[in-house]
Structure formats: C-alpha cells, structure tokens
Amino acid sequence: MQVNCAGMSFLKPAVELTPDDCSQVMGMNFESCFHLSQLAYPLLKASQRGCIINISSIASVVAFCSLPNAVYSAAKGAMNQVTRNLAAEWANDGIRVNCVAPGFIRTPLLSEFVEGNELGRAEFSRVPMGRLGEPEDIASLVAFLSMPASSYITGQVICADGGRCLS
Helix, strand or coil: CEEECCCCCCCCCCHHHHHHCCCCCCCCHHHHHHHHHHHHHHHHHCCEEEEEEEEHHHHCCCCCCCCCCCCHHHHHHHHHHHHHHHHHHHHHHHHHEEEECCCCEEEEEEEEECCCEEEEEEECCCCCCCCEEEEEHHHHHHHHHCCCCHHCCCCCCEEEECCHHHC
C-alpha cells in the first residue's frame, strides 16, 4: 500500500504567482506523488493486490472565491485525474488507485485560518455539517480504502468535506 500525501501552496492571487512558485506547487502537490507511484509500481504489481491512495483536496473540485489558490487547485485536480488514469491502466495488474479529497480538517494551520480570518470563516460557513472534520475522519477513510472490504473500488475521488462540495 502507498499513501501519497504532500501539499503546499502560496496563498496569493494568480497574477502574483511566479513561474518558480508554480513549479514548486506542482512539484510538491502532483509530480512527487506521481513519480513515487511510478517507483512503487513494480512492488505493488508483485503483490497482486496493490493499493495507492492519493490525498487531494476539495480545492480540486470547488473554487474558493475568498482563498486564492489557483495553482494548488490545479495540482490537486491533476492528482484526481491521474488517480483515474492509473486506476484504469493498472487494474489488470491488481493495483487499485483511489483518492481522498479532504475539506476543512482540524489542524493547527487550518484552525488558525478559520478562526483568525474573516475569509476563512466565510468559507467554513459553507460547510453544511457546520463543523471541522477531524484527522480521524480522513484516516478512517484511508484505512477503509486499503482494506479487502474495498477491493472493488478503484479510480474514485471521494470528497470528505462535511458536504462542502454540495453548497
């Protein structure tokens, strides 16, 4: 099993992002995970029941009007699509590939953004469940996707976001 979970962003308007900023964000959020999957492929194929779980973001499926993150969103969108493509390409090799797209999860960085920032509070107010997700919410989903109980699930991007993608 392999879990790809890497991320970074520059929270500034798209017109202010430099080419180096874009390269760093794409490299960390997408390219590193893609290349690690390539390297893991022979081992996962040999196991006959390999599993890759990519961690994306709901920023890959919704636009945040008050949170400038165009390149981050694009990188996570690329992660979603490579999940689907690798799932199709590697299914006959016994490798399942899925993606979890978390929403607002309680971490020190996000808690500070939501609680100490009017824009963060505005974005959080669009979560129908009205609470931050907990790290365990994501860990439980990743654990399920790695278990035999999910052996017929591949190529899926699952949003774990308290319903944010609905609003």
